[in-house]
Amino acid sequence: MVQAAKVLRLSKQVKAKPLSEWGSVAVEMLGTQTRIVRGKQYFHRVIECGDKGEPLILIHGIGGHAETYARNLWNLANNGFHVYAIDALYHGFSSKGPRDDENRTERQAEALADLIQALGYSWAHVEGESMGGEIVFAFGLNFPQMAGKLIMNTGGAYDVDLKRKDFKPNPGGGNTLAELSRASILTPTFQTVRARMEWLVAEPSRMTDEMVNIRLRLYSFPEVYESIKWVYRVGQGGTWAQKMKYTEDDVKRFKPESLVFWTDKNPGDGPDYGKYFASLLPSAKFYNMLDAAHWPQWEKPEEHDQVLIDFIKGK
Numbered sequence: 001m002v003q004a005a006k007v008l009r010l011s012k013q014v015k016a017k018p019l020s021e022w023g024s025v026a027v028e029m030l031g032t033q034t035r036i037v038r039g040k041q042y043f044h045r046v047i048e049c050g051d052k053g054e055p056l057i058l059i060h061g062i063g064g065h066a067e068t069y070a071r072n073l074w075n076l077a078n079n080g081f082h083v084y085a086i087d088a089l090y091h092g093f094s095s096k097g098p099r100d101d102e103n104r105t106e107r108q109a110e111a112l113a114d115l116i117q118a119l120g121y122s123w124a125h126v127e128g129e130s131m132g133g134e135i136v137f138a139f140g141l142n143f144p145q146m147a148g149k150l151i152m153n154t155g156g157a158y159d160v161d162l163k164r165k166d167f168k169p170n171p172g173g174g175n176t177l178a179e180l181s182r183a184s185i186l187t188p189t190f191q192t193v194r195a196r197m198e199w200l201v202a203e204p205s206r207m208t209d210e211m212v213n214i215r216l217r218l219y220s221f222p223e224v225y226e227s228i229k230w231v232y233r234v235g236q237g238g239t240w241a242q243k244m245k246y247t248e249d250d251v252k253r254f255k256p257e258s259l260v261f262w263t264d265k266n267p268g269d270g271p272d273y274g275k276y277f278a279s280l281l282p283s284a285k286f287y288n289m290l291d292a293a294h295w296p297q298w299e300k301p302e303e304h305d306q307v308l309i310d311f312i313k314g315k
Contacts, residue, residue, distance in 0.1 A: 004275075004279055005275055005278035005279040005281075005284060005285065005286040006284070006285045007285065007286055007287070008259060008285040008286065008287040008307065008311055010306050010307065011306075011310050012306070014302045014303045014306050015302065016300060016301075016302045016303065017302075019206060022071055022301075024210055025067050025070040025211065028070045028071055028073070028074070029047065029067075029070050031049070031074070032047050032049045032074075033048045033049075034048075034066075036093065037115060037118050037119060038118065039111075039114035039115055039117060040114060040117070040118070041110070041111070042089060042094065042095040042111045042114050042115070043095050044087070044095070044111070044114075044115045044118070045066060045087040045092050045093040045094050046066065046084045046085065046087075047066045047067070047069075047073065047084070047085045047086075048082075048083070048084050049073035049074060049076070049077040049082075049083040049085075050076075050077030050078075050082045050083050051082065052080075053077070053080040053082045054080070054081055054082065054124075054148065055082050055084065055119065055121050055123075055124035055125065056076060056082065056083050056084070056124065056125045056126070056308070056312070057085075057086060057115070057116070057124050057125070057126045057127070058083065058084065058085040058086065058127050058128075058129075058132075058297075059086060059088050059112070059126065059127065059128040059129065059131075059132030059135055059136065060086075060087075060091070060129055060130075060132055061130030061132055061155065061200075061294070062130060062131040062181075062231060062232070063091070063181065063184075063185075063196075063228055063231065063232065064088075064091065064092075064129075064215075065087050065091060065092040065214070065215070065218055066085040066087050067085075067211070067214055068085070068129065068297065069085040070085075071298060071301035072085075072297050072301050072305055075301070076305055076308065076309070079309050080313075081312075084115075084119070086115065088108055088111070088131070088132065088135060089107060089108045089111035090104070090108070090228075091224075091227070091228070091231070092218060092224065093224070094111070096223060096224075096226075096227040099230060104231075105131075105135060105159065105245070106142065108135045108138070109138035109139040109142055109143065110142075112126065112135060112139050113139065113142075113143045116146055122146065123145070123147060124147075125148035125149045125150070125151075125312050126147070126148070126150055126151070127150075127151035127152075127153055127261075127308060128156070129153040129154060129155060129294075130153070130154050130155040130294060131155060132153065132155060133152035133153055133154065133157075134155050134158055134159055136151070136152050136155075136156060137155075137156040137254070140254050140255065140258065141246075141250065144255040147255075148256075149256065149257050149259070149311060149312045150256045150257070150259070151258070151259045151261055151307075151308060151311065152258065152259070152260050152277075153261040153297070154261070154263060154266050154274070154294050154296070156260060156277060157251075157260075157269075157273070157274070157277040159243065159244055159245045159246060160244065160245075160246045160247070160248070160250070160251055160277070161244035161246065161247050162248065162276065162280075167269060167270065167276070168270055168272055169270060170265060170266060170267055170268060170269070170270040172199060172267025172293075173267055173268025173269065176199065176267070177267065180195055180196040180199055181196055181232050182232065182234055183195070183196070184196035185225075185232055185234045188216060188219045189216075190209075190213070193212050193215055193219075194207065194209075194212045197212055197215065199267060199293075200293060200294045200298075201292075201293050201294070201295055201298070201299055202263075202265045202291060202292055202293040202299060206295075206298070206299050211298075248280055251277070251281060252280060252281075252282060253282075254281050254282060255282070255283075256283070257283045257284075258278075258283065258284045258285075259278075259284065259286070259287060259311045260274050260277055260278035260281070260284055260285070260286050260287075261274075261287050261289070261296065261304075261307060262274030262275070262286070262287070262289070263289045263290075263292040263293055263294070263296050264288060264290050264291065264292070265291065266293055267293060267294055271288045274286065274288070275288070285311065287307050287311075289303060289304070289307070
């Protein structure tokens, strides 16, 4: 019998400023350092913030990049973490290979371990959003000795064959994401990329033109574009759907302390999906953010950060 997941409750009320008052990505990243870190197997683009505290690595979703976390870097650093937002393997300006379609997530988890060692740590806390959550799950299974506390943000369960199938879906599921993604890759214009990125947020106005232009600029680099086409399986035939690599038995052997971080408006898989996944993990908590979709770190940055702070610090 599956036991209910423990719910994370925030230690204090979060005061949020209007999203219109947030600066540009460049403004929010003032004082941070962007660099290439070379590990034994891979090279990694990181945006680093802070110079002390426990390491906290932040990983974006599919097709994304480190700037996803522009609004979170300084707050997390000011709360005692040495923060690294990264371009995941096959994305942005990190390594583009070797390509391993059958074990892509495992290679990305391997690259995460490579980065932690290259930064001089033996372990790190990690949050992954969407695809990043899948990387975090694979990392926790395969490198538990290197895992601090792990956060799976609107992801982690997507390549797990869950026994329960009767989850109540939210709008935006099914083939919607696949169709928007293909359009944004086959014809990368401002309109197609913006449509893809509006899928990430609960209200279209929450996605800025600047963030759309950052992604368009990334796609203008041939090596980035070709790698993202491969990630999305565009032009390769077959289906975009993921193969189920793990079972509930795999979930139950997950060792690191973890948090499944979901939202009430996550497209497709609603909060009962995330809560069920959290209930399977041996040492997990669950948090459901209200009035947010697939990018809670961008839509409600202050609340997102407080969730991480309270979970990691055990408050």
